[in-house]
Amino acid sequence: MVTTRSGLKSAAAVLGASALLAGVGMGMASAPAHAATARNGVCESGEFCYYYNSGEAGSVSDFTTSVGNYGTDKATCYVFKGSGNGKGLCIKNNAASVWNRTSKPVYVYYNSNYGGASQKIAAGAKANLNSTLKNNDASHHIGAISTGSCKNSFGNPHTCAQAVTWAKNHLGSTSLGTGMCDHVVGLAYGWSSSGSSTAYVHWTQVPAADKHAGSRSVPAGGLAFFKGGSSGAGHVMLSLGGGQFASTDVGANGRYQAGHYNKTTIATIESSFGETYLGWTQPWFNH
Structure with a gap:
């Protein structure tokens, strides 16, 4: 039998109607679950959320x-986005309770860059911040922070401590060049170059055992890497410890300024450079 084009359309219509009726008979299949949408003011599965009031009340600020x-x-702070008391206020030193909807423990810290007193919030738990942290929240870390230290086991001319001293001695310099981040961390460790063509290439070359993807607790001497940039070269900077880093192309305010070498933080590089943080590595160089 030859089926005409109109016959094909009719068959398709019948099949479509049958499928629709089947769906109605089954109550229609549920839509697939979607990943949480960060920073939308709704506390979704997979997020860590602050509340302006105790007892998980008031405006919400959600994080992934x-x-x-x-x-x-x-103009630039993280704010409470959900409806209710506190909406639009900066969350720093303004949160009273939390809900940890991630699968890991979350640590809330009194100081920025994961410093000072902390409170551990178990996975899935709701809690009021304790008397120390209530309205005194400055940072949070999802999962345990690495307690690793910088290793002097890669044949570098300088030790970790010597590299940190070199970096501190060069803070404020305007003679290290523009876009030379990977070269400069090599100089800090006593090399004439890093041995890699770009910071991002350097990251990809570091052995897995010496790489800590996603960890923001970088020991003094560790190398913090980012990906992105107009040419895809990424960025790298040297940890001074305590959440502070020495970086090329950074002004005295810690934000982007070509040709300057100063202190900054991971969060400032993310916002100022518009690059994505990758993690930190031991001082491994391609030599």
Whole structure:
């Protein structure tokens, strides 16, 4: 039998109607679950959420990642986004309770960059912040922070401590060049170059055993890497410890300024450079 084009359309219509009726008979299949949407003011599965009031009440501020500094400038700080009391306020030093909807423990810290007193919030738990942290929240970390230390076991001319001293001695310099981040961390460790063509390439070359993807707790001497940039070269900077880093192309305020070498933080690089943090590595160089 030859089926005409109109016959094909009719058959398709019948099949479509049958499928629709089948769906109605089954109550229609549920839509697939979607990943949480960060920063939309709704506390969804997979997120860590702050509330303005105790007892998980008031406006919500939701996160899918660790944040080392919430900021206090109303133009750039992390704010409460959900409806209710506190909406629009910076969350730093303004939160009273939390809900951890991630699968890991979350640590809330009194100081920025995961410093000072902390409170552990178990996976899935709701809690009021304790008397120390209530309205005194400055950062949070999803999952336990690495307690690793910088290793002096890669044949570098300088030790970790010597590299940190080199970096501190060069803070404020304007003679290290623009876009030379990977070269400069090599200089800090006593090399004439890093041995890699770009910071991102350097990251990809570091052995897995010496790489800590996603960890924002970087020991003094560790190398913090980012991906992105107009050419895809990424960025790298040297940890001074305590959440502070020495970086090329950074001004005295810690934000982007070509040709300058100063202190900054991971969060500031993310916002100022518009690059994505990858994690930190031991001082491994391609030599």
